[in-house]
Amino acid sequence: MLVIGLTGSIATGKSTVSALLSQPPYSLPVIDADLLARKVVEPGTPGYRAIVEYFGPSTPDLLVPAGPDMPLSGPSGHGRPLNRPALGRRVFGDDEQRRRDRAVLNSIVHPAVRREMLKAVVGNYLRGCRAVVLDVPLLFESALDRFCGAVLVVAVKDPAVQMARLRARDPHLTAEDAENRVRSQGDVRDKARRCEARGRGRGVVVWNDGGKEELRAEVGRVMRELDRYSPKWWSWFLWACPPAAVLLGVWNYWRNLRINKAWAQQELRERAKL
Numbered sequence: 001m002l003v004i005g006l007t008g009s010i011a012t013g014k015s016t017v018s019a020l021l022s023q024p025p026y027s028l029p030v031i032d033a034d035l036l037a038r039k040v041v042e043p044g045t046p047g048y049r050a051i052v053e054y055f056g057p058s059t060p061d062l063l064v065p066a067g068p069d070m071p072l073s074g075p076s077g078h079g080r081p082l083n084r085p086a087l088g089r090r091v092f093g094d095d096e097q098r099r100r101d102r103a104v105l106n107s108i109v110h111p112a113v114r115r116e117m118l119k120a121v122v123g124n125y126l127r128g129c130r131a132v133v134l135d136v137p138l139l140f141e142s143a144l145d146r147f148c149g150a151v152l153v154v155a156v157k158d159p160a161v162q163m164a165r166l167r168a169r170d171p172h173l174t175a176e177d178a179e180n181r182v183r184s185q186g187d188v189r190d191k192a193r194r195c196e197a198r199g200r201g202r203g204v205v206v207w208n209d210g211g212k213e214e215l216r217a218e219v220g221r222v223m224r225e226l227d228r229y230s231p232k233w234w235s236w237f238l239w240a241c242p243p244a245a246v247l248l249g250v251w252n253y254w255r256n257l258r259i260n261k262a263w264a265q266q267e268l269r270e271r272a273k274l
């Protein structure tokens with residue numbers, strides 16, 4: 001089974017691409033990290049308790065306020081849900097304190113998301129799926145790219161297109177909130193370069209500056225490229241022969257570590273030139 005990591009930056013079009021991939025002619029299962037990241041911090045989970053313990057004392061509005069529709073101990077009795085915009089204000093941004101808080105939040109949420117993803121990937125493999133899509137906004141940052149046979153980065157060349165789509169989709173965000181969220185995710189063009197550096201068939205950029213029909217055609221081009229490097233018969237062979245799938249998984253992981261090391265060295269060299 002081919003594990004396809006799908007990433008990009010905020011509002012570059014990941015969800016639009018994952019919706020296309022989940023529909024015919026591809027009909028691929030999509031494992032959505034954002035959904036899992038919500039599930040692992042629901043009241044009653046260890047993630048929820050850790051967040052309340054760390055952020056609670058310094059964030060008075062961390063939980064959804066109690067009211068006629070929201071009992072003091074939450075709908076399930078395990079506590080009121082997190083007030084996500086308030087937590088977002090604590091962690092999105094470029095200053096030192098926010099970066100530190102984001103790292104703490106990530107260290108609570110990401111390991112739990114990884115465990116849920118592994119369960120979902122194994123489930124899809126057992127069901128005989130040819131490929132599975134991991135839709136992960138922070139694929140590189142959370143090092144999940146190491147487990148992927150191929151990485152797709154959905155990117156735009158023009159930052160103004162990204163900002164316009166974000167403001168149109170989330171009109172409740174102020175210009176400053178929107179800027180902070182874009183900055184929190186790094187430059188999508190860097191992610192595109194990193195993706196291409198993985199090599200043909202292992203990293204492909206989906207360019208999304210045009211309209212939705214152009215995007216559909218671009219997704220077709222990208223999937224044909226992946227098919228060339230990972231044909232159907234190979235996926236069936238791996239399904240019929242689990243030891244080969246495990247060996248390939250280990251080899252892939254090792255190769256991805258090497259790719260990441262080479263990328264880190266290249267980045268260092270480029271920074272040294274500046």
Ligand SMILES: CC(C)(COP(=O)(O)OP(=O)(O)OC[C@H]1O[C@@H](n2cnc3c(N)ncnc32)[C@H](O)[C@@H]1O)[C@@H](O)C(=O)NCCC(=O)NCCS
Pocket residue numbers: 009010011033034037084085087088091102105106109110113136137138181184185
């Ligand atoms: C801070 C939280 C509560 C804000 O929730 P909210 O519903 O307001 O925003 P949402 O989750 O839709 O995120 C908005 C955008 O920011 C991105 N984003 C989310 N978390 C992070 C992060 N830690 N660093 C950078 N960008 C992030 C999302 O991918 C999305 O593009 C939430 O984003 C969160 O729990 N983040 C930490 C978990 C995480 O890293 N999730 C990403 C997938 S693993």
Ligand SMILES: Nc1ncnc2c1ncn2[C@@H]1O[C@H](COP(=O)(O)OP(=O)(O)OP(=O)(O)O)[C@@H](O)[C@H]1O
Pocket residue numbers: 008009010011012013014015016017137165166168169208209210211212213215
């Ligand atoms: N090619 C396109 N043409 C016009 N609008 C687009 C195009 N691609 C995406 N959009 C719109 O831009 C917005 C952002 O797209 P989408 O939600 O897919 O991005 P995302 O990368 O998943 O964002 P996030 O990380 O915030 O979840 C949506 O409103 C979507 O409909």
